[in-house]
Amino acid sequence: MSYLIDGFREALRLILHLNPEVLGISLVSIKIAAASTLIASALGVPLGFSIASREFHGKGLVITVFNTLLALPTVVVGLMVYSLLSRQGPLGSLNLLFTPLAMIIGQFVLAMPIITALSISAIQHVDRRARDTALTLGASERQAARVVLSEGRFALLAAIIAGFGRVFAEVGVSMMLGGNIRFYTRNIPTAIALETGRGEFALAIALGLILLTVAFGINILFQCLQRR
Amino acid sequence: MLQIEQLVKSYGSAFTLEVEQLEIAEGAITALLGPNGSGKSTLLSLIAGLRPADRGSIRMGSMALGPGSAAPVEWRRAVTMITHKPFLFQGTVEENVGYGLRFRGTPRAARLDRINRALKQAGIEMFGRRKARELSDGEAQMVAVARALVVEPRVLLLDEPTANIDMDNAASLELLIASLSGEKDLTVVFATHNLEQAYRLSTRVVSIIRGRPVPAHPENIFRGTVAGGRDGIKTIALRGGVQIEADTPLSGSVHVAIDPTGIVVSKMELRSSARNSLAGRIVSASAHDHRVRLAVDAGVEFSVLVTEQSFREMALHPGEIVYLTFKSTAVKVF
Numbered sequence: 289m290s291y292l293i294d295g296f297r298e299a300l301r302l303i304l305h306l307n308p309e310v311l312g313i314s315l316v317s318i319k320i321a322a323a324s325t326l327i328a329s330a331l332g333v334p335l336g337f338s339i340a341s342r343e344f345h346g347k348g349l350v351i352t353v354f355n356t357l358l359a360l361p362t363v364v365v366g367l368m369v370y371s372l373l374s375r376q377g378p379l380g381s382l383n384l385l386f387t388p389l390a391m392i393i394g395q396f397v398l399a400m401p402i403i404t405a406l407s408i409s410a411i412q413h414v415d416r417r418a419r420d421t422a423l424t425l426g427a428s429e430r431q432a433a434r435v436v437l438s439e440g441r442f443a444l445l446a447a448i449i450a451g452f453g454r455v456f457a458e459v460g461v462s463m464m465l466g467g468n469i470r471f472y473t474r475n476i477p478t479a480i481a482l483e484t485g486r487g488e489f490a491l492a493i494a495l496g497l498i499l500l501t502v503a504f505g506i507n508i509l510f511q512c513l514q515r516r
Numbered sequence: 517m518l519q520i521e522q523l524v525k526s527y528g529s530a531f532t533l534e535v536e537q538l539e540i541a542e543g544a545i546t547a548l549l550g551p552n553g554s555g556k557s558t559l560l561s562l563i564a565g566l567r568p569a570d571r572g573s574i575r576m577g578s579m580a581l582g583p584g585s586a587a588p589v590e591w592r593r594a595v596t597m598i599t600h601k602p603f604l605f606q607g608t609v610e611e612n613v614g615y616g617l618r619f620r621g622t623p624r625a626a627r628l629d630r631i632n633r634a635l636k637q638a639g640i641e642m643f644g645r646r647k648a649r650e651l652s653d654g655e656a657q658m659v660a661v662a663r664a665l666v667v668e669p670r671v672l673l674l675d676e677p678t679a680n681i682d683m684d685n686a687a688s689l690e691l692l693i694a695s696l697s698g699e700k701d702l703t704v705v706f707a708t709h710n711l712e713q714a715y716r717l718s719t720r721v722v723s724i725i726r727g728r729p730v731p732a733h734p735e736n737i738f739r740g741t742v743a744g745g746r747d748g749i750k751t752i753a754l755r756g757g758v759q760i761e762a763d764t765p766l767s768g769s770v771h772v773a774i775d776p777t778g779i780v781v782s783k784m785e786l787r788s789s790a791r792n793s794l795a796g797r798i799v800s801a802s803a804h805d806h807r808v809r810l811a812v813d814a815g816v817e818f819s820v821l822v823t824e825q826s827f828r829e830m831a832l833h834p835g836e837i838v839y840l841t842f843k844s845t846a847v848k849v850f
Contacts, residue, residue, distance in 0.1 A: 417603035424564050425616035426593035
């Protein structure tokens, strides 16, 4: 038991003293997760908006597909993107495997369905009268769309945060596509896996605490936004 | 101002709005009168440019709305609409009232000035800073009115504006609508199922039933079934066991309309050539412009107009039994 208590004590010391290893790993995590969430949001929110606000044949099927993709296993995404980026793969010549960009691509594939599906639901929950009211007040189509987005802004923000939460904590994609290279592609989840295997509990626990804090914080924020 | 021609809008097979020809005068207040589901709201939403018609056109000055296409923004900037349950955006009352001006790119200083004037006009200047979603239904309706007036529309459409609000707010909204009649640049069209309100506020009443404007006086409109008859004169059974005779080629389920000025009121049953004579009890009497409108329950409730003089001379009063006499040709069937 004492090694656990010692581990916790050491972990707190590492965090409080802003250990460069802990900071470096956290920074990689944040940068890559933020980049992939940003790209997924830039595409997923407009896509969700146009799916929700248009009537077309097969709309129900499209929404079902996005909802199903919420359950995409991270290792399967890792495998898919790996097979594209590996030397023998169709994009092998780009030499992207084991780079942050490869991780961003993988995390983007994970976050995109979440952000799209939750954006669809966010827009569908905006009162239908919002658009009509804007139009009767003389809004152009673009202005009316902006009004609808603004009315659904809390739910849309919740969608983005859910996407970030998913990619920030996942390990499969980061491990398979990033390769766990120190100060380059090693993020919190892959570092925890590695340090635990090596018996470096203090560092693993320190990173685990940071991951937990961020994950809980995101969840609380998500709940607050969903309730608004 | 607005010229509507051959306008058709269907919602599946369940409902079709069909307006052959309707002209709405500039600067006037026009009431669309009809029961719920008669097509008033559909017509307003077509005029507002919110939904495209299936066929036909609506013209306003040099602009025209054709079938199938969305209304251009210039059209929607000239026409604005208030519904019976207005949608208020998140934010304060002032922000809500300012939306239309922001869409038009009005500079901030001018915007604030116009917002304040509109709030004053709607009598809600004290609400400016309050959160719009925390207001009562009546207060929210007045915000919607201010929000519509602030953009200075050429056409203001109101869909059952007082249906969802308390009597005090309804009264002040009616006063406001009535006060708009002085503004010659503003054409007002409002939908209501309330006959009294239609007459109180408008200069013209257009009655709409089952998706069509009715070419008849909007009062004394009843549903009935043609029960028999020949040579054009048919017996029509209304609700409440009332039967009337009318000159019509139609059969089956019909609507009838009887002009209230075409009904003779007497204390004794008249022996005359008129085919219809019904006994009924006076339910209420109210004076308008030297005339008295009587509501008479003769199985169904008839509205009858008599002059103030006749009313006094005959010493009519609520509760009294009277006879209503009218010719078969005074009954419009459609």
